[in-house]
Amino acid sequence: MTAQRRRTLIGVNAGIFLAHIGNFIWFPILVAALGGTDSGFWAGLVMCMTYVGRLLATFSYEGVAARAGIRGAVFLGTALEAVSLLGMGFAGGVGVYCALAFFIGFGSGTAFPGLKNVLVSYPEDERPKAFSTFQMAAQVGLFGGALVGGLLAGFDLRVVFAIVFAIFVGFCLSASAFIPKHGFEPATGEPAPEPERQERTPLFSLKVFKGIEVRGATAYFTLSAVFWFLEMCFIVGIPLHMQHFAPDLAPSAPFWVTGLTLLVLQYPLFKLLIKHLPPGTVMAVGLAGMVAAFLAFGLGQTTLWVLAGCFVVVLGEILFAPSFDMWVARKVPEDRLARAMGAMHFFRSAGNMAGALLAGLMFDLAIDADMPGAQWLLVAGVAAVCALICAFSREEADRDPAAAEPEPATAGTK
CATH class of the missing domain: 1.20.1250.20 (MFS general substrate transporter like domains)
Known part of the structure; x- marks a missing residue:
């Protein structure tokens, strides 16, 4: 370098x-x-x-x-x-x-x-x-x-x-x-020269939408949107939870635990599991960690339960996110990889927006209904369904989607 x-x-x-x-x-x-x-x-x-x-x-x-x-x-x-x-x-x-x-x-x-x-x-x-x-x-x-x-x-x-x-x-x-x-x-590794002047690129263009549909992979992109919905439910919901149930701790205290856990475990844990398990199973393990965390937040609302949940909730980010990226890189054909990257960003943003908006609303409804923690049990159920989908469809997730969608001119061939 x-x-x-x-x-x-x-x-x-x-x-x-x-x-x-x-x-x-x-x-x-x-x-x-x-x-x-x-x-x-x-x-x-x-x-x-x-x-x-x-x-x-x-x-x-x-x-x-x-x-x-x-x-x-x-x-x-x-x-x-x-x-x-x-x-x-x-x-x-x-x-x-x-x-x-x-x-x-x-x-x-x-x-x-x-x-x-x-x-x-x-x-x-x-x-x-x-x-x-x-x-x-x-x-x-x-x-x-x-x-x-x-x-x-x-x-x-x-x-x-x-x-x-x-x-x-x-x-x-x-x-x-x-x-x-x-x-x-x-x-060459040298600074790129000024690009040749071409047709002026519009300052705002909707052509990104053309890359959202990636045949054979869109169902898994939807699954990733749900994952980022769950992740945002934690990121927005936990400071609200701390303010209500653990006011003696700083609102950022849960992120001390998640940040340190990510630093220590991300590389060795992912490397260990992805070496022995297919990506679909690794994604399921990550989602199972989120299920356990959300149950901890919902059923035990003391500081100890919160910190314990924060320790396992990061399994989703440690395991699901890189496994999904690896699956996309391996299974989406190279000629559709650029479109896949655009689709991933779109679905991630959609999941983030939904999670940020609904996390606060679900918190308010749970408190108003005198059912504190109910919102965490709800998202735990969603995470559990996603974990089961990953676990039982892992063979489908590891199969090359191109094999199921032959080009029109060469149907039945690879």
């Missing part, structure tokens, strides 16, 4: 590290604050708007990058995110929070694909190291942000978001300062 690509990787990893620190400082604090002053539904709606912004950014990223370059897209997206976060500290009313949350998501949805594009542009033999260090930087940032968020839990929101703003300014500078304008040439 040349010195320039090494500096770029350091800048990108520093940026994603700072981004995760900032995000895991503010969102548990804000969700808990809104849950206490307004309701769980409004707290969930604010978080949902960040994912609406991220989803819509996918329709404009290509146009922004074509005009400003990859480096410019990262800078503009991060700057928008930073300014919107600063506004959060001085906002008043849920409507303003929702508007700012949309721009936070839109900025994130513009900057994050730019960072991924930089890593994809590395020579093929350097990509595994680039992506592994990127993932590790994100997980360390998650853990660090949760710890810092615990220290800032009692502070005024203006102070909290001013600190987060400063962190995102650091993200903006570190991630964009070392990035070549158009990334690298994978063949």
